[in-house]
Amino acid sequence: MSKVIQVKDLKFAVSYSEEQIQAEVKRVAAEINRDYAGQEPVFLAVLNGSFIFAADLLREVTLPCEVSFVRLASYQGVSTTGEIREVIGLNMDITGRPVIILEDIVDTGLTMAHMIDTLKRHNPGSIDICTLLLKPGKLQVDLDIRYCCLQIPNDFIVGYGLDYDGYGRNTKEIYTLVN
Ligand code: IMP
Ligand code: MG
Secondary structure (H helix, E strand, C coil): CCCEEEECCEEEEEEECHHHHHHHHHHHHHHHHHHCCCCCCEEEEECCCCHHHHHHHHCCCCCCCEEEEEEEEEEECCCCCCEEEEEECCCCCCECCEEEEEEEEECCCHHHHHHHHHHHCCCECEEEEEEEEECHHHCCCCCCCCEEEEECCCCCEEECCECECCECCCCCCEEEECC
């Protein structure tokens, strides 16, 4: 029987062990070290969900680099599309710099698509997405995801930074909702 945890009113069973996650994080970090050799990337970790992933991945990155923690804030503004999103916490100049976004999970992909549109206005040299998790079955937009640790089914998951209603982030494993 796999380990089951309770988060608020729901039960979750372990899907990915600490060892599996760490092996994938190390694999992706090695890819980044290889691909970005000779460059000094800026890592933008998207809060809150990516904080543990970012901490583990960045300790495997051997390149000279900078790190910034950003958040996507939505607000209603005067625009034809209705919703305006801004990247907050970007307190550095990324003009001409290679940017690597660190995200916890890409689901529909809408969050990342918005983020890339917004970042492009700051004229970075390049932008790559590095996500811990991807649900390929839910992707709604055409998104180029260069780095991905684990592809997962369409189920709801928690742990290793990801939450259910604010809880469940503080685990070493990743858990899937038990129906
Ligand atoms: P997207 O815009 O649909 O790609 O949604 C991405 C965001 O939704 C992530 O950054 C997460 O915060 C959240 N999310 C999507 N799926 C899950 C899940 O299974 N567990 C926890 N959060 C999720
Ligand atoms: Mg997120």
